[in-house]
Structure formats: structure tokens, C-alpha cells
Amino acid sequence: MTLVKFNADKKNNSSLLPSFNDVFESILNDSFFNDRLVARVPAANISETEDHYHVELAAPGLKKEDFKINLDRNVLHISVERQNESSDVQKNYSKREYSYSSFVRSFTLPDSANAENIEASYTDGVLKIDIAKREEAKAIRRQIDIK
Numbered sequence: 001m002t003l004v005k006f007n008a009d010k011k012n013n014s015s016l017l018p019s020f021n022d023v024f025e026s027i028l029n030d031s032f033f034n035d036r037l038v039a040r041v042p043a044a045n046i047s048e049t050e051d052h053y054h055v056e057l058a059a060p061g062l063k064k065e066d067f068k069i070n071l072d073r074n075v076l077h078i079s080v081e082r083q084n085e086s087s088d089v090q091k092n093y094s095k096r097e098y099s100y101s102s103f104v105r106s107f108t109l110p111d112s113a114n115a116e117n118i119e120a121s122y123t124d125g126v127l128k129i130d131i132a133k134r135e136e137a138k139a140i141r142r143q144i145d146i147k
Contacts, residue, residue, distance in 0.1 A: 041103045053113060053131040057105065060125030067127060069120055074113075078127070079104040112137030 042059040055076070059067075062080060070077045081102040109115065109131060117132035 041105055044105060044107075046107070051133055053110070053133065055107060055129040055131070057127040057129075058125065059127055062122070062125075064122040067120075067122065069118075069129070071109075071115055071118065074109045074111075074115070076107045076109055076118075076129070076131075077104060078106075078129075 042057045044058075045054075045056040047054045047056075057078060059080070062082070066080045066082050068077075068079045068081075070079075079102070112133050114132040114134045118129065120127065120129045122128070
């Protein structure tokens with residue numbers, strides 16, 4: 001549900017028809033129109049540890065079989081293409097927001113990533129991808145003595 005703010009100060013503007021503008025603003029700011037104008041892709045978190053890069057994609061309601069993960073020239077492509085289930089056709093939704101029928105997310109891997117050592121898992125609606133770093137890219141830590 002989208003809450004639409006009503007700004008009482010707009011009544012004092014210099015427009016000839018102030019309520020006319022309010023009507024159009026409330027229609028154009030409605031989630032019904034915004035949902036169709038903005039492509040739906042799951043949110044991603046990218047983090048780094050000493051040995052790995054981590055990509056997490058929030059994609060609830062999917063199965064691990066729905067995902068296709070490909071690596072092409074240092075670009076990691078994550079895609080989903082899902083057909084609507086027949087049980088969904090029988091339901092009469094008044095609003096449906098968490099439906100991913102298809103999407104593609106692409107991430108360019110840094111040169112320090114080891115393309116041969118990538119692992120993925122999907123649990124609790126989150127796709128986790130761990131990309132190992134090359135040995136020469138791992139941070140070397142040591143104590144330096146002061147002379």
C-alpha cells in the first residue's frame with residue numbers, strides 16, 4: 001500500500017486550479033502506475049572479506065531451480081524466468097507485489113576474482129554467491145617491527 005501525502009500548503013499556490021494538480025499528482029504517484037513503470041529486480045548486497053567477494057540477492061518465493069547463473073568474460077549474470085503457476089490463476093488478487101516472473105542482474109567481477117572458484121546457495125529467499133579471490137589478490141597482513 002502506498003501512502004500519498006497531502007500537502008495543505010499547496011492550496012496557497014498561484015495555480016488557477018490547485019485541486020486539479022493534486023488529482024494528477026495522486027494518480028501519477030499511485031503504486032499501480034509506479035509498479036508498471038519501474039522494472040522489478042531484486043535488491044543486491046555486495047560485500048568483501050579477506051578471501052572472498054559475496055553477492056546476496058533478495059528473491060523470496062523462488063526455488064533454486066528457477067535461477068540461472070552464468071559467467072561470461074568476467075561478467076556474472078543472474079537470471080530468472082518463471083512461468084505463472086496454475087494455482088495463481090485461480091486466485092483473485094486485489095494487489096500482487098512480490099511476483100518475479102523474470103529478471104536479469106549482471107555484475108562485473110574485479111580482476112582479483114577467481115572465476116574458477118564460485119559457489120552459490122539459495123536459502124530463506126536469499127541467493128548467496130561467494131566468489132573466491134586469487135591468491136595474489138588476498139591481503140597480506142603482518143606485523144612490521146620498528147627499528
